[in-house]
Amino acid sequence: MLKKVVQVSFLLIGGTLGVLFLPHLFKLFSFTTSPWINNPYVSAILGAILLFLISLFLTEPIVNFIKWMEERLLKAPVFDLIFGTIGLVVGLSVAFLVSFGVSSIQIPIITSVLPILLSIILGYLGFQVGFKKREEIIHTVQSTKSGGLKKKEVEDTSTQTKGKLYKILDTSVIIDGRIADISATGFLEGVLVVPQFVLTELQHIADSSDTLKRTKGRRGLDVLKRMQTDDGPNILITDEDFAGVPEVDMKLVHLAKKMGGLVVTNDFNLNKVADLHGVSVLNINDLANAVKPVVIPGEDMHVVIVKDGKEHNQGVAYLDDGTMIVVEDGKFHVGNAIDVVVTSVLQTSAGRMIFAKLKNGKISKVN
Numbered sequence: 628m629l630k631k632v633v634q635v636s637f638l639l640i641g642g643t644l645g646v647l648f649l650p651h652l653f654k655l656f657s658f659t660t661s662p663w664i665n666n667p668y669v670s671a672i673l674g675a676i677l678l679f680l681i682s683l684f685l686t687e688p689i690v691n692f693i694k695w696m697e698e699r700l701l702k703a704p705v706f707d708l709i710f711g712t713i714g715l716v717v718g719l720s721v722a723f724l725v726s727f728g729v730s731s732i733q734i735p736i737i738t739s740v741l742p743i744l745l746s747i748i749l750g751y752l753g754f755q756v757g758f759k760k761r762e763e764i765i766h767t768v769q770s771t772k773s774g775g776l777k778k779k780e781v782e783d784t785s786t787q788t789k790g791k792l793y794k795i796l797d798t799s800v801i802i803d804g805r806i807a808d809i810s811a812t813g814f815l816e817g818v819l820v821v822p823q824f825v826l827t828e829l830q831h832i833a834d835s836s837d838t839l840k841r842t843k844g845r846r847g848l849d850v851l852k853r854m855q856t857d858d859g860p861n862i863l864i865t866d867e868d869f870a871g872v873p874e875v876d877m878k879l880v881h882l883a884k885k886m887g888g889l890v891v892t893n894d895f896n897l898n899k900v901a902d903l904h905g906v907s908v909l910n911i912n913d914l915a916n917a918v919k920p921v922v923i924p925g926e927d928m929h930v931v932i933v934k935d936g937k938e939h940n941q942g943v944a945y946l947d948d949g950t951m952i953v954v955e956d957g958k959f960h961v962g963n964a965i966d967v968v969v970t971s972v973l974q975t976s977a978g979r980m981i982f983a984k985l986k987n988g989k990i991s992k993v994n
Contacts, residue, residue, distance in 0.1 A: 633686050633693075634679065641678025642671040701866065714757020718749040725749075793888030794860070794909065795820045797879050798828050800892050802847040805911055810859040820888060821851065823866045824878055880904045916979050919948055926969045927986060928952070932960045946981075955984040 726742035794817055800806050801821070809815060829851075833844025855862050867885070869878050876897045883890050883906045890901050893911040901908045922928075930944035935958050942957020944967075954960075954967050967983035 630686055630690050633689050634682050637678045637682035637686075638675045641675040641681075644674045644678070710757040710760075711754045712757070714753040714755070714760075715750050716753070717757070718751070718753020719746055721753070722746045722749040792817045793820050793863075793883075793886045794818070794891050795822065795879060795883050795886070795888050796825065797890060797892040797894060797897060798825050798832075798847065798875065799894045799897075800911055801825070801829065801850055802832075802843045803893050803911060804846060804850045805893075805915070806891065807850050807854050807857070809911070809914070810854055811857050813859065815860050817860060818863050819854070819860045819891075820863045820865055820882075820886065822868070822878065822882055823864065824868055824875060826851075826864070828875055876900055880906050883907075916974060919950065919979060922969055922972055922981055924969050924971055928967050928969060928983065929964060930954070930967060930983075931964045932957045932962065934961060950979050950981060952981045952983055955982070957985070960985075 722742070722745035725745055794815060796806065796819055806819075810819065829844050829847045831844070832840050833848055835841045835844065851862070865882075867882055869881050872878050872881060876894075877900070879890055879892075879897070880901055882888075883901070884904070889907045889909050890897065891909045891911070892898060892901075895912075898908050898910050930946075930952055932942040932944050932954060934943050935941065936943050936953050938953075940956050940958045942954045942960055944952040944954060944957070946952065952967070954965075955970075957965070957967075966986040968986045969981055969983050971982045973980040973982070
């Protein structure tokens with residue numbers, strides 16, 4: 628069907644070009660005296676036949692190009708298409724105005740060819756500008772609505788705009804589930820992007836023969852479904868893929884670079900890989916640690932020792948948020964509630980660990 632449309636387009640274009648240009652060629656070869664040749668219908672037929680013969684060689688490449696463009700457009704994010712289309716419309720409008728201005732020039736070739744060239748060039752430039760400047764356009768509109776910012780504030784904010792629009796979710800953070808609660812609170816702005824290759828990995832996990840993996844995969848799919856129905860940031864499913872990159876983590880890094888976005892994860896190794904490639908990361912564990920109550924050395928705590936520690940005579944307790952407390956000489960108080968004094972706090976992306984010692988060595992009963 629597409630092949631026939633292209634061939635018919637060639638016939639129509641050939642007929643139009645024949646009517647426009649062949650009479651001028653006939654004048655050069657002194658064919659104007661023949662009514663059979665100096666005829667607009669003959670010119671249209673000859674032009675259509677000429678373009679049809681050319682289409683026999685060009686139709687297949689054009690069809691392949693159209694299919695390639697269709698595939699790229701279907702995979703492109705919605706925001707890219709919207710702003711690219713706006714830029715295209717602006718470019719074509721400018722081309723129309725310029726063509727209208729030069730229509731008074733009495734040179735057939737210029738008045739016929741120049742509008743086409745201007746439409747192609749300005750339309751392409753408009754699409755590229757709208758596509759590549761979409762984030763700055765969004766920021767400018769938001770600044771205008773809010774009453775505008777001071778010049779210095781605009782400069783500072785424009786440098787930080789890149790990467791704030793798209794938040795690309797990895798498999799681990801979806802399975803973790805806390806991202807749904809965070810997005811529901813409104814602390815995340817922009818668009819949450821879920822690549823198709825992440826969905827594929829989730830589906831493989833959900834179909835696993837291992838019960839634990841299968842449960843995690845289904846939990847991840849349920850979390851995504853909840854995020855799509857709840858109020859919060861928009862969820863964008865993108866088909867963008869990188870066939871030459873086998874690892875999902877590296878695909879996420881490449882996608883973040885291409886979209887100018889941030890990777891949202893709780894995977895420590897992905898965090899390090901993204902840092903090495905210069906991609907910004909939002910680590911859910913860092914956020915969880917940041918909102919935990921602050922504990923400082925010298926502070927008294929009342930905890931229950933639940934098990935032995937790894938080192939000699941150590942005991943282990945936990946706070947309500949799951950923070951581990953390693954108590955010196957706590958091995959002798961397993962199952963008891965005791966008062967301890969914080970000696971130090973170790974904070975990492977993997978979590979927080981509190982080190983403490985017994986306070987006066989006294990044991991209190993479990994409540």
